[in-house]
Amino acid sequence: MTVESTAARKPRRSAGGKASTTGTKRTTRTTAKKGSETQLVQLLTPEGKRVKNAADAEYASYVDGITADELRALYRDMVLTRRFDAEATSLQRQGELGLWASLLGQEAAQIGSGRATREDDYVFPTYREHGVAWCRGVDPTNLLGMFRGVNNGGWDPNGNNFHLYTIVIGSQALHATGYAMGVAKDGADSAVIAYFGDGASSQGDVSEAFNFAAVYNAPVVFFCQNNQWAISESNEKQTRVPLYQRAQGFGFPGVRVDGNDVLASLAVTRWALERARRGEGPALIEAFTYRMGAHTTSDDPSRYRHDDERAAWEAKDPILRLRRHLEADGHADEAFFGELEAESETLGRRVREAVRAMPDPDRFAVFENVYADGHALVDEERAQFAAYQASFADSEGV
């Protein structure tokens, strides 16, 4: 079965919901209609079985001809991305990074959607899209600069059509929409994809992006990774309707996909990108998934969620699921898994060494690139800064 009810998937109501000390007691509002089933596109079950069902046939057709090679490639992407992420997490623990936002659990949503993009498409990520960056060919070590604190970006967005990470929640949904409006004006047939979280869906910018995209029929796909939590706040503090249903009110289709199913994520994103390219306008994809770790390395999820919730999601692990499928269908042998293991280790080592070797920025970097055209005040302050630094050099020389 590919259909799951919203009620069954809903995180538990907050345990701390004590009665208030003042005010009238309100009855709890019902959220989604009881019994209303929410369609979840799924092509691979957690046990790794390929499912075929009539409702998903349109999406499934986008991966119909997928080869064993391609499946193994998706598996490799997910494994290496997880390895990279684990390495970054431990580098943070060792003090090499100031912060890390882990994607653990979200590999399938990211690799599936990322691999659906074409080279000329343009991607607007938030700050957790390390797997999408991988698919776009961004060197993973470049992602670490901002988390180490040596820069506020770290790559040329136009190098791989992968925009810089955006920390102010929801802002980039508008940038993506505007970019897509430009693509349409140019008569190009590329598409744009904007990533954001379930929490971001509450921001005005995201609603405004939906509306602009619809009004101008912009070729943009909104890819919301609903990982169930916005730091400590569960979905019910962000929305009273399943997120994919938002699209309808703006006048474009919305789909909920099993975000732990790489095949379904790939299929649904291909569907959305291709209809955008054909001039059929925006779509919203809600990838229903789970953030297995903390929000960031500064967060303590034990304060707001229970371990058993994580355990339930571990059973739906995206990597394990594809591995089971590969094994069951004889698409991969021990040698493949062994080689991948070795490749993971190499990647981990490369990342570790690259981070440790990453130099601190030059102190004058503060004044670099403040303006494209230059600015007299910046020049003046740079000169004062230089004189001040030189005064230390003099006294040290004494």
Next chain:
Amino acid sequence: MSQTVKNLALAKAINESLRRALETDPKVLIMGEDVGKLGGVFRVTDGLQKDFGEDRVIDTPLAESGIVGTAIGLALRGYRPVVEIQFDGFVFPAYDQIVTQLAKMHARSLGKVRLPVVIRIPYGGGIGAVEHHSESPEALFAHVAGLKVVSPSNASDAYWMLQQAIQSDDPVIYFEPKRRYWDKGEVDTEAIPGPLHTARVVREGTDLTLAAYGPMVKLCREVADAAAEEGRSLEVLDLRSVSPLDFDTVQASVEKTGRLVVVHEAPVFFGSGAEIAARITERCFYHLEAPVLRVGGYHAPYPPARLEEEYLPDLDRVLDAVDRSLAY
């Protein structure tokens, strides 16, 4: 130590102050992202939802314009919302509501409408954070008529200034020096606090006045200590309030010392130091032995963590300004 004096970290002092406000006035509400079960990302609201319930300590959707806009509506209905903006750089989605609505409604209603909304913003750098987590946007708010802007520098002020801000019928932007959250200080919860918008002389001196607020007060005290070893007597002012600003206290100090250096983390250009320098020059022209100098951030985006030490005022940079002033 009397029964009512506690030794509290600055963040904990704010927590206790919020608790007291919730206890004494049923109209006080706490609102913001993650303020409930998590107790805020800095744990400033820790335990409040547990004790006062979800109707009074409200986890909001992730939407700053929504947080401030609904707080305005709640205030119109007689509540006294205290909202938390998670970090300085995230106040801007709410900036429209703050500037075009919150600040002006009292005037537009010919004084009929009061908006007792407090907006708490952890601000400033020095904690090694990523982009948008270290900014000092106080001048952007002080420039707007209708808003009051304050910033405590120690636990006692954090406690009492928040009580006073909540009791104020005007909107107050309450900037919390996040890098001082863990600094402890004595808080007398039965004290009678001084006025909210009065500056304080925290160290007396005769050679030069250092004026600062929030996170820079501690630095200026250290500077004064260091200068004392060189035989210089610096007076240190904790301005406490950026708008209104207590120019009388600054003037009195400058008339005594003849020299003024203003220190803040925010960029110097068009910053609060510029306003202070201009007014004090007008008021104290004949007393000044040197131009008013400013130490602060550069006209550049707040840099990545590994450069923030270069960007933020530190002991040497302030001492350098002191030397320059004394050299006139």
